[in-house]
Amino acid sequence: MAAAEAAVVSSSSLETDPAPETAESAETAATTAAAAAARTGCEARVLKAALATKLLSLSGVFAVHKPKGPTSAELLNRLKEKLLAEAGMPSPEWTKRKKQTLKIGHGGTLDSAARGVLVVGIGRGTKMLTSMLSGSKRYIAIGELGKATDTLDSTGKVTEEKPYDKITQEDIEGILQKFTGTIMQVPPLYSALKKDGQRLSTLMKRGEVVEAKPARPVTVYSISLQNFQPPFFTLDVECGGGFYIRSLVSDIGKELSSCANVLELTRTKQGPFTLEEHALPEDKWTIDDVAQSLEHCSSLLPAELTLKKSKPEESNEQVLSCEYMTLNETKGKDDVNKTF
Numbered sequence: 001m002a003a004a005e006a007a008v009v010s011s012s013s014l015e016t017d018p019a020p021e022t023a024e025s026a027e028t029a030a031t032t033a034a035a036a037a038a039r040t041g042c043e044a045r046v047l048k049a050a051l052a053t054k055l056l057s058l059s060g061v062f063a064v065h066k067p068k069g070p071t072s073a074e075l076l077n078r079l080k081e082k083l084l085a086e087a088g089m090p091s092p093e094w095t096k097r098k099k100q101t102l103k104i105g106h107g108g109t110l111d112s113a114a115r116g117v118l119v120v121g122i123g124r125g126t127k128m129l130t131s132m133l134s135g136s137k138r139y140i141a142i143g144e145l146g147k148a149t150d151t152l153d154s155t156g157k158v159t160e161e162k163p164y165d166k167i168t169q170e171d172i173e174g175i176l177q178k179f180t181g182t183i184m185q186v187p188p189l190y191s192a193l194k195k196d197g198q199r200l201s202t203l204m205k206r207g208e209v210v211e212a213k214p215a216r217p218v219t220v221y222s223i224s225l226q227n228f229q230p231p232f233f234t235l236d237v238e239c240g241g242g243f244y245i246r247s248l249v250s251d252i253g254k255e256l257s258s259c260a261n262v263l264e265l266t267r268t269k270q271g272p273f274t275l276e277e278h279a280l281p282e283d284k285w286t287i288d289d290v291a292q293s294l295e296h297c298s299s300l301l302p303a304e305l306t307l308k309k310s311k312p313e314e315s316n317e318q319v320l321s322c323e324y325m326t327l328n329e330t331k332g333k334d335d336v337n338k339t340f
Contacts, residue, residue, distance in 0.1 A: 048088030055087045055287050056102060059123030060294040061132065061301065063273035065281045066118040072109045075118065080104050082285045107132040108270055111246075113155050116267030117279050122290070128301075136221060138238045138269035141262055143249040145231040148259035152188045152246035162258045169228040175255045176223050179248060184215040188246050218243045232263065272300035 066075050080102065084090065089102075107119045107129030116139075121129045145164035149156030219240035227234040237245060246262050253260025268275045278300075280293055 045088075051287055052087040052089050054291065055083055055089070057123070058287075058291060058294060060125040060298055061119060061121050061128050062290060062293040062297045063117050063119050063270070063279045064285070065275065065279040066110050066115055067282075068113055068115045071112045072106055072118055074112075076104065076106050076120070078282075079120065079285055082282075083287060083290070086287055105129055108137065108241075110267055111153070111265065113153055114265040114267065116265075117270045117273050117275050118267075119270050119273055122294070125294075132271050133241045135271040136238055136240060136269075137243070137267060137271075138236070139245050140226070140264075140266045140268055141235045141237060141245045141249060142264040143233050143235065143252065143260045144263045145233065145253060145256070145258055145260050147231075147261055148250065148253065149261045150189070151261075152244075152250045153262040153265070156261070160259050162253075164231050164256075164258045167230065167256050167258060169225065171256060172228060172233055172252070173225050175252065176225065178255065179252065180220050180223055182217050182219050185218045185244065185247050185251070186215045187242075187244055188250075216242070220248075238269075273297065 064075070064079060066072065070078065083104075084102065102122075103124075103126050104120065104122045105126040107121065110116060110118055119129070119132050121127070121132075144154070145167060146162055147158055148160040148162075150159050151157075220243070221238040221240070223235060223237045225233060226236050235245075235249070237248065239245075245265055249260050249262045266275070273279065278293070278297060280289060
């Protein structure tokens with residue numbers, strides 16, 4: 001009987017004794033997990049701090065691929081937000097360092113309906129953007145004969161329709177020489193040009209009466225007809241700064257005793273940057289990819305456009321609106337858009 005009781009006591013002891021050890025093990029595991037999480041969090045903060053430092057050190061000019069849809073300013077803001085998010089900025093620590101800001105801007109506005117190369121400056125590279133405006137640009141434009149719109153492209157309201165059935169490929173090729181070299185061109189009413197500090201396109205959308213800007217000299221280095229399937233025709237155009245493809249296509253339509261508007265527009269080159277070789281698609285908008293692109297693109301720029309020698313050119317108009325500062329060239333060409 002005593003032996004049986006002893007066995008019971010022994011069995012009970014075996015069942016209850018491990019409890020303190022299990023609790024201690026759980027506490028140890030929790031402490032270990034907390035320490036590991038703390039280390040992971042610390043490592044993550046260190047990584048973010050390193051990325052933030054690398055981002056703020058970037059300077060130069062590169063190119064991104066702008067899709068159809070967003071404005072150039074909207075795309076620039078999207079690029080900035082992605083880079084800041086990757087670097088964990090703005091963080092409370094970062095916002096305290098008011099002198100450390102990310103400067104980023106684009107040189108040469110692309111219409112929201114257009115796609116292609118958008119040149120971007122970052123850091124001190126924003127000072128080089130004005131120089132990029134006067135350089136050559138290349139476009140592939142698809143025009144549509146027989147229809148004129150208020151915006152001179154397919155996004156606008158049709159204002160006029162004329163027959164085009166008698167127009168031949170030879171007719172178009174025959175008049176292109178009239179649009180080569182230095183020509184006079186009237187900018188579109190829907191454009192980034194300004195009146196009293198506001199874009200003409202903004203005034204037009206408000207329904208305000210806007211007078212067309214006077215014709216101004218622009219340069220066309222080359223123009224060729226790539227395809228003609230009435231009513232559509234495709235042009236390959238290389239031009240200088242301040243040139244509007246929409247005005248060109250509209251003027252071609254008039255020269256053919258008809259009318260025309262731009263159906264599709266792609267900027268394939270700006271300065272030394274080409275769409276195929278240099279324009280970063282959105283899935284490569286990372287700090288490392290931008291850094292690599294800056295290094296690669298620095299060799300494409302002329303010697304006089306080095307960061308040490310670059311100086312911001314003065315403009316005749318400055319407008320501050322929210323985050324964006326728009327600087328127009330003195331000759332009223334495309335704008336440089338900067339955000340800080």
